Amino acid sequence: MTEFRRIGAGFCGTVWTSTSEQSVHFGYAFKREDGGPGRSLLNDSRMHQDILKAHNVTAVEVSVPYFGRFINSEDEWWTANLRYFPSGYTPCNTIMAERIPAIPQDARELLIDKYCPEKLAEEIKCSVTNQDCLIRPYLGRRRHNTRPSRFAAFSLRNYPLHLDQMEELGLSSYLSRYAEIMAETLAMMHWAAAIDANDVEFVLAPPREKGCSSVISNCLGNHVMWILDFDCCRKMSFDDDGIDQAVTAFFKNDPFFPRPGQDLWESFRRRYILTSIRILQDQFDGSSPGLPLKFVQRVEEWSRTESARLPPSWCATDPEDEKKYFVTVGQLPDIRRTETPSSPVSSSGNTATGGQQDQRQRLLSQESTITTTSSFAERQQAAIGANASFREIGRSSVGKTFEKTGTIWAYKILLLNRTDKLWNNYLMPKQL
Secondary structure, eight states: OOOEEEEEEOSSOEEEEESOTTSTTTTEEEEEOOSSTTOOHHHHHHHHHHHHHHHHHHOOSOBOOOEEEEEOTTOTHHHHHGGGSOTTOOOOOEEEEEOOOOOOHHHHHHHHHHHSOGGGHHHHHHOSGGGSOOEEEETTOOOSOOSOOSSOOOOOTTEEEEHHHHHHTTOGGGHHHHHHHHHHHHHIIIIISOBOOTTOEEEEEOOSSTTOTTOEEETTEEEEEEEEOOTTOOBOOSSHHHHHHHHHHHHHSOTTSOOTTSHHHHHHHHHHHHHHHHHHTTTTTTSOOOHHHHHHHHHHHHHHHHHHHSOTTOSOOOGGGGGGTOOOGGGOTTOOOOSSOOOOOOTTOOOOOHHHHHHHHHHHTSEEEEEOOGGGHHHHHHHHOSEEEEEEEEEOSSOEEEEOTTSSEEEEESSTTOTTOOOGGGEEEOOO
């Protein structure tokens, strides 16, 4: 009997829950290590437990799923429970933890009515898959183009809710609180758990129990902020190296945190420093700890440097506007050129010839491996798989462009040192 149903997937693996309220497994999520290479659920379990201990001590407002147990691939648990997974699944490292409740139907339908392509709306409302809705609050990103996409796709799983969307939904008065909860959480992870918070996820979802004192009530229903996914987190030292590690993790993460220059940054900055000092006051013999301030100053410094280098519209693009950002090999700025300059490719998308074709062949011979993360994993994995080989077809001062052989798609990677992620706002059809 198949009792477990898949409710999510990321680069680390798939996530399952029980469909039976009478089951001993009900209320738990089972995260399997059956995704791409290089991720470790053993590390996830250790970081998770350290964060729970820090959370118990600091009592910050965020919710952390209860940890059940780590199940390795040879555990006797599989003898009794493998049969609950669909046929073909095998034992592997797995984490059993509290399942985060899904966003209620009224809030889901609000998001569908507001943002789903009209022709998909009824299908999405009836979809069992889209009942597994958690909301990612992207306080660090706005959508720059909001025209309807010609690509018919929509999913409520791990739905990214951008800052401008929150404002459209009338949530402006709640944004500072969201930012402050994130700031407290980051301070707790840094200075109570000594963890860099790399690739941790923040989601809005209902509280685990009624009567929760920290519940927020608005058009998204009664909800709190949760954190999850700790497999990429690492321990950090309380020195300059640790600060650099934490700053790198801050910018490698999805855009949950407010960014310097935004109105919300001051609320985030102030709460982060105050919470950090409160946590660290007993560890520094009464002296004023300078590390939290140094962290925010380096975040601000990095942000100023990158803002001067990146085009103003880097944050997000709409598929209808993609021609503005997609460029064929002969049109890429700052691209590595052959000795003989190639003529531009016509806007009609005709195949290049001569020197440009030679140039393309040179670039296509360079293999690059790009892997997805949980940010847009559901959509990406359905299209390309969890770990795929891509060919680099160009680069500019701010990123690289890759193609997936045998498909019509090209992928623009934002930063040269960020080939660990695919950004779906830079998913574009090739004009070859």
